[in-house]
Amino acid sequence: MKIPRLLLFVILVAISYFIFKAPGIFLKQPIPSSLIVMYMFFAVVTILLWMTSTEEGMQGLVGPIKAMIEDPSKKTLRNIVFLIVPLLAGGITYMQLRPTYEAPVELRSIHPAPPSTVKVFGKTFNLMTLENPYRKVEKEDPAKFAQLVKEGGEVYFKNCFYCHGDKLDGRGHYAHGFNPLPANFTDIGTIAQLQESFLFWRIATGGPGLPKEGAPWISAMPIWENFLTEDEVWKVILFLYNYTGYVPRSWAK
Amino acid sequence: MKRKLLLPVVLSLIISAQAIAAQGNKENGKAIYDKKCWWCHGEKGGGDGPAAKFLNPPPRDFTAGWYKFKTTPFDEITPADADIFRMISGGMNHVSIWRGMSGTSMPNWGDVLKEQERLDLVAYIKSLSGLEQPQKPSIDYKNQVKSSKESIEKGKEIFKKMCTECHGEEGKGDGTKKLKDDLGFRTWPRNFTKPWTFRVNNDPKEIYTRISNGIPGTQMPSFADPSSKKTLSDEERWHVANYVASLGNDVKKAKDDTVLKAIRLIGELPDKIDDPKWNEAEPTSFWFIPQIIAKERFFTPSLDSITARAFYNDKEISILLEWDDRTKSIPGDEKAKEIAEGDMLEDSVAVQFPVIIPEEMEKPYFGMGDSAKPVNIWQWRSGKKDSPESVKLMNANGFQKIEQRDVAKAGLKATGVYNNGTWRVVMKRALSTEEKDKDTQFVEGKYTPIAFAAWDGSNGESGSKHVMTTWYWLLLKPATSKSTYIIPLIVALIVFGGELLLVRASRK
Numbered sequence A: 001m002k003i004p005r006l007l008l009f010v011i012l013v014a015i016s017y018f019i020f021k022a023p024g025i026f027l028k029q030p031i032p033s034s035l036i037v038m039y040m041f042f043a044v045v046t047i048l049l050w051m052t053s054t055e056e057g058m059q060g061l062v063g064p065i066k067a068m069i070e071d072p073s074k075k076t077l078r079n080i081v082f083l084i085v086p087l088l089a090g091g092i093t094y095m096q097l098r099p100t101y102e103a104p105v106e107l108r109s110i111h112p113a114p115p116s117t118v119k120v121f122g123k124t125f126n127l128m129t130l131e132n133p134y135r136k137v138e139k140e141d142p143a144k145f146a147q148l149v150k151e152g153g154e155v156y157f158k159n160c161f162y163c164h165g166d167k168l169d170g171r172g173h174y175a176h177g178f179n180p181l182p183a184n185f186t187d188i189g190t191i192a193q194l195q196e197s198f199l200f201w202r203i204a205t206g207g208p209g210l211p212k213e214g215a216p217w218i219s220a221m222p223i224w225e226n227f228l229t230e231d232e233v234w235k236v237i238l239f240l241y242n243y244t245g246y247v248p249r250s251w252a253k
Numbered sequence B: 001m002k003r004k005l006l007l008p009v010v011l012s013l014i015i016s017a018q019a020i021a022a023q024g025n026k027e028n029g030k031a032i033y034d035k036k037c038w039w040c041h042g043e044k045g046g047g048d049g050p051a052a053k054f055l056n057p058p059p060r061d062f063t064a065g066w067y068k069f070k071t072t073p074f075d076e077i078t079p080a081d082a083d084i085f086r087m088i089s090g091g092m093n094h095v096s097i098w099r100g101m102s103g104t105s106m107p108n109w110g111d112v113l114k115e116q117e118r119l120d121l122v123a124y125i126k127s128l129s130g131l132e133q134p135q136k137p138s139i140d141y142k143n144q145v146k147s148s149k150e151s152i153e154k155g156k157e158i159f160k161k162m163c164t165e166c167h168g169e170e171g172k173g174d175g176t177k178k179l180k181d182d183l184g185f186r187t188w189p190r191n192f193t194k195p196w197t198f199r200v201n202n203d204p205k206e207i208y209t210r211i212s213n214g215i216p217g218t219q220m221p222s223f224a225d226p227s228s229k230k231t232l233s234d235e236e237r238w239h240v241a242n243y244v245a246s247l248g249n250d251v252k253k254a255k256d257d258t259v260l261k262a263i264r265l266i267g268e269l270p271d272k273i274d275d276p277k278w279n280e281a282e283p284t285s286f287w288f289i290p291q292i293i294a295k296e297r298f299f300t301p302s303l304d305s306i307t308a309r310a311f312y313n314d315k316e317i318s319i320l321l322e323w324d325d326r327t328k329s330i331p332g333d334e335k336a337k338e339i340a341e342g343d344m345l346e347d348s349v350a351v352q353f354p355v356i357i358p359e360e361m362e363k364p365y366f367g368m369g370d371s372a373k374p375v376n377i378w379q380w381r382s383g384k385k386d387s388p389e390s391v392k393l394m395n396a397n398g399f400q401k402i403e404q405r406d407v408a409k410a411g412l413k414a415t416g417v418y419n420n421g422t423w424r425v426v427m428k429r430a431l432s433t434e435e436k437d438k439d440t441q442f443v444e445g446k447y448t449p450i451a452f453a454a455w456d457g458s459n460g461e462s463g464s465k466h467v468m469t470t471w472y473w474l475l476l477k478p479a480t481s482k483s484t485y486i487i488p489l490i491v492a493l494i495v496f497g498g499e500l501l502l503v504r505a506s507r508k
Helices: A005-027 A033-051 A055-070 A072-097 A142-159 A196-205 A230-244 B002-023 B026-036 B081-089 B115-127 B149-162 B204-213 B234-245 B276-280 B334-339 B483-507
Strands: A117-120 A123-126 B259-264 B284-287 B305-312 B316-324 B348-354 B375-381 B390-396 B402-405 B413-419 B422-430 B447-455 B472-476
Touching (some): A005 A055, A033 A055, A055 A072, A072 B483, A196 A230, B081 B115, B149 B234, B305 B447, B316 B348, B348 B422
Antiparallel strands (some): B284 B305, B305 B316, B390 B402
């Protein structure tokens, strides 16, 4: 069966609209409506260009409209359509003009590029080469490693769980008071993507240590250099990977 | 024939398998406990894990053998397995994204642990205090009195006699007594106007269960116990449960909408706190979280949300702040001292704005600004027995760099009233001031970052120990202009005209 061209046009436009709306519906990260209007404009123009690129296509699209206007037997349909279209146009304009008082959308980069060096704990660390000093213990002495992980867990359950959650899911009992929400370590989008040196930098310097694109002014992540020792930071990192079962990204990959 | 036989056989197999499963396996339970639970509940279940000292209420001590939220009657200490299973699974209530036991740090494990794993945990936890099966069955709800106006009225009378000494006149938990649990930890009676803070939830059946069985280990008594002075009949317990369930006030719950809209008034702004005009302003609520970010941190808050309303005219802006606080803290007052925790200080509330309203998204750091971007802080304090309430104006570049400023010169005013567990404070200032580089200048239609903080002086809060919010927005909502209605009308007419032209063209 051949789909009528006009119907096809409507379907394609509807699909593009849905695609632009999808991030808002499924990921709770809506595209701002002004951007959607712009995207839709380009989508409609593209679809039109493509559909009218052949004479036949042009006819298929314009034909039914022409017929509706000219064919006297379709008068009632015409009148209905002619009433609906201006109302729709007025309605859409009103929706656009109507003042809305939603909170402005604030975009931030979740994993901005780290600096090459960081000065914490009275030392300068080269983040390009920095490794977790305890990582090698994992193979050399599993029993000792288990002990280190447990110590890291204690650091976590004294300092991090009320934000990042008892289940490491970013939903601690105070998480709901923050925006952005605390990172969800069980999500493949956080520590599974990162190197231990990146975590070291983030934990030691916290929200205020972020570059501008990370929106440091709203991140509630504390500056842990003020509360923990260098040793404790490395141990809590071991715990995060151990509990979630992820492996840190290494330089090789 | 064969098929018909198969079904009952399979069914009975499933049922017996479930019966076995319902027992739970202690050893498996211990393995899970040692990975997930000991951090709070302690290595041996003593309620003394590494996280415990950051928590109020404290994690349950499983060696003591009492459980708060059980369905077995008051004279049966052992909970049903299903009770423990349910509290581990969670999800009965929630505060925003938190689906564990509301108002506590006990998470909901239903989403990460399988049913069998949770049953194993029940078996293990019970073994820590040698609990067997309960001798008495759980209470039932066969005489439930459905909620109705009459029932709620009757419940209210009973409530006044039986519950207000702890739960307060209006049920906001602002009682007259200092309450401690059996282990000596401070407990705060539930605020019934905030049903999302109920450990279980505010279904009348649940409330009836708590009233009938009490909450073991706490001062919340059983009202079914005939030997106590406070016995209520079965029917009376249903009435009071219906009343308690009717007290929920959704306005106090923070929603997704995080814009506080100031409404434009022609003429004077309401001067009095109890001016009925305030009901016309749109309330917006925000979650409080304790200050757990910078030194000195604070982990045992008693305040959990704040509701704000605002008006403005062409000269001034006025903000009404309302928050439930169980205690009116007036240092020097003997009565207030009786229910305070430790040294009592004043109650207080503050709002914070960036001194320069950002054009882009870059704001000052939400915790009192940063070295590059200062914030304006308006703070009201409740006063002491022999000194009245007061207002402070501060500019801060981070919490270590605070400048005290002249309140009168900036024209900042604030005043507050405490009534039955709720503070209401109104703050007022001119939209623009003389010191434009030091005071936030309010402009109609401009999204202005706003943050809140509060101190409960009876809960040991002062200085950096307080509750706070992150940045939200204040908007001086402009009146809708006429063109908003006229332009769409014109567009519709133009389109219609276009259609007519099209028809004419096609006729030719």
